[in-house]
Structure formats: structure tokens, C-alpha cells
Amino acid sequence: MASTACFVIVSKNDIPIYEAEVGSAPKKEDLSYHHQFILHAALDVVQDLAWTTNAMFLKSVDRFNDLVVSVYIFLNPLYLPGSRITSSHFDTKVRALARKYL
Numbered sequence: 001m002a003s004t005a006c007f008v009i010v011s012k013n014d015i016p017i018y019e020a021e022v023g024s025a026p027k028k029e030d031l032s033y034h035h036q037f038i039l040h041a042a043l044d045v046v047q048d049l050a051w052t053t054n055a056m057f058l059k060s061v062d063r064f065n066d067l068v069v070s071v072y073i074f075l076n077p078l079y080l081p082g083s084r085i086t087s088s089h090f091d092t093k094v095r096a097l098a099r100k101y102l
Helices: 029-050 088-101
Strands: 004-010 016-023 057-064 067-072
Touching: 004 029, 004 088, 016 029, 016 088, 029 057, 029 067
Parallel strands: none
Antiparallel strands: 004 016, 057 067
16 A cells, blocks of 8 residues: 655744655655645644643644644754754655655
């Protein structure tokens, strides 16, 4: 069965700083906009939950049809605010882990 996952890292200002779509399903341009819409809609839920729990993994914060939004809250002291993650090494590792575990 073909599937796809969208992995996004969002800054504290709700700006995507890294995005990757991984999986075996054929890529469609409108699907990436669909994923962005779902992820941005879930950010409100994430912001509310982040203040009510000490957990770093918020299992399932939102659902849309057959898509589920799961969230890790990372506090990275090495991140420069406003910068995007452009490392090809990081991108390669993310895609390799997605192939292995998804």
C-alpha cells in the first residue's frame, strides 16, 4: 500500500523551517498544500497542549480524514531564530529514518 508522510519543523513563530514529504505514494503538488493546511491548523492545538503538559511527544493532536498529526516539542539551543534548516546531511538522515520506520 502506498503511503506518504509529511515531516515539518516549525519555529516558535509558526514558520516552517524544514519540510520533507516522504513515502512511496506518488507526489502531487496539491497534496503538499493539503499537508501544510492540516499542519498549520494543528498548531493552535499544539500551542494549547504545550502549556498543559511536560511531555515532549504529543501523540495525536489532530486528525483530518485518514491523516494524523503527531508532534514532538524540541527546544534546540543551537537554532538561530529565523533561519531555515538547509543541511543536506540532515535531510538525508530524515528521509533514511522515514524509509526505515514508516
